[in-house]
Amino acid sequence: MKSHLLQLLLPVAQSIHPEILANSIQMDRPKSIEHGDFSTNLAMMLAKPMKKNPRELASLIIEKLPKSPFIEKVEIAGAGFINFYLSEKARTFIIHEILKNPLTYGQNTSGHDDKGHPQKVQIEFVSANPTGPLHVGHGRGAAIGDSLARILKFNGWDVTREFYYNDTGAQIDNLTKSVHARCHHIDPSDPAFPEDGYRGEYIVDIANAFLNKSVITCEGKTIHASGNIDDLASIRAFSVAYLRQEQDQDLNAFHIQFDVFTLESSFYQHGYIEKVVNQLIKNGFTYEEDNALWLKTTDFGDDKNRVMKKSDGSYTYFIPDITYHLNKWERGFKRVINEQGSDHHSTITRVRAGLQALKVGIPDTYPEYVLHQMITVMKGGEEVKLSKRAGTYVTLRDLIDEVGCDATRYFLVARKSDSQLVFDIDLAKTQNSDNPVYYIQYAHARIEGVLKQWGGKLDALQDIDLKGLDSTQELILIKRLNEFPEMVLHASLELAPHTIANYLKDCAADLHSYYNDTKFLVANEHEKLQHLSLIKATQIVLKNGLNLLGVNAPDKM
């Protein structure tokens, strides 16, 4: 509909001002229905270069504008806005589009290449180290990352969801020492407990499982605990497998599936790391100092150079990071998005600098990043900081168990990722309109209730014309539904899942308002089918939108 209007407008604009470019014409959505369905600022844009009054230009443009069956009227308003009001024919067309394409309405092919094939994009998210249960921050990353994956797929991308974890390095040493200590019944109050050890109760569970010679199956591999209290190699392997399995269970409970898990250790095993290091040395971006090997990341915009090989001969985390991203590139991902907590912000410059230093043609904006800010969990008006199991932080599992998967996902994705977020457990548990998740889901279920009551076949709604369906509520609702595809595209371009959440809340509000104002199942058969086709279309949009957030659309509540 929007492109239809632009096609009408472009030749007119060019006849008035030949230099104007097609993509410089703005076609906006007015906030208020009083300003029509679409609005352009074209006259105001042209006013200055042509030195003419914008309202005069606007009336000239309207005069030249060809007639279209989809346009009811065109008006000049304010400083020189040109407002378009869609016709009943256009509204009927919009609803038919939705009803004919219930599964695909809102989709587009912006992710396709020139030949019309979906392009590959990889989204890396969560990527928690296997040193403890997932916390709320991981949950936010999981909700945002998975929603982004769904949105990009809806926009025509070929999406791979990937989880990277460090199964080696200093933190895993700490984990091993912590479990070892607990095997010996040394608890964190004991001076003998490792200084940087993990203090949560879950370490005790792992120690007990280890001593009981438990068997863990994770990612297709089976790990047997030796049960030998000082077998550090076995403790290490078992603890990592145990926590990976636990994180998997949390992710399953959160309805998130990854396509690929990548282990940091895999890069050490195939000499990949050395290859990268040698390439960096060969390219002349390294130097030795204090017995360590440094990478000149300042050549690529970093504020200081970084150690890549420590004085003890091992690598810092950032060499495997560079290696991993080279690996992504070599696997054919020309586009990669990393969803991380904002505390990892400093790695952006570093990883990009490392990739540039390799000189293999990777763009300097690779990879892209979506960072999320911290979360405060509130309950009973007070901040919740601890979980029984993890000790020092609130786990994702705590939230899912307490408020459910749908509410958790919605709340964690409903805010702009670069804003800090307050997660109100009491609100998320509420089962009324205070709680946006229930409010939206209820709108969907309510529609189903009416359709059930009606009991007819949906086919009967396919070709109903909407003549006479023009109450304020109806116009607002149709306008909202028509905005869905643009909103989906916007969410994908901005990597902003929260815009979907906001849209759904607004759409549900329009529906509830309409519902309250209108008796749908009236005696007049045609009028009844008109009502039903509109609310069925609304139901489809709500369902498709909820699906982009990974939230269920129940038929009954």
Added chain:
RNA sequence: GCCCUCGUAGCUCAGUGGAUAGAGCAUCCCCCUCCUAAGGGGAGGGUCACAGGUUCAACUCCUGUCGAGGGCGCCA
């Protein structure tokens, strides 16, 4: 000290350079003989942190100040 993000109603937050800055909660008033009241309608509530600048037009872009959070490890 340097870098990044944020600052919008009492609270939680939206707001692609455009029209009278919007929701929800909280407060107050009203609406079910009717498809789910798990709902709806209305009222009050704002110096968009502050000060400059760019623009026909700034909550939005630029600069500075103040405030909050995060980062500035041979931790990830």
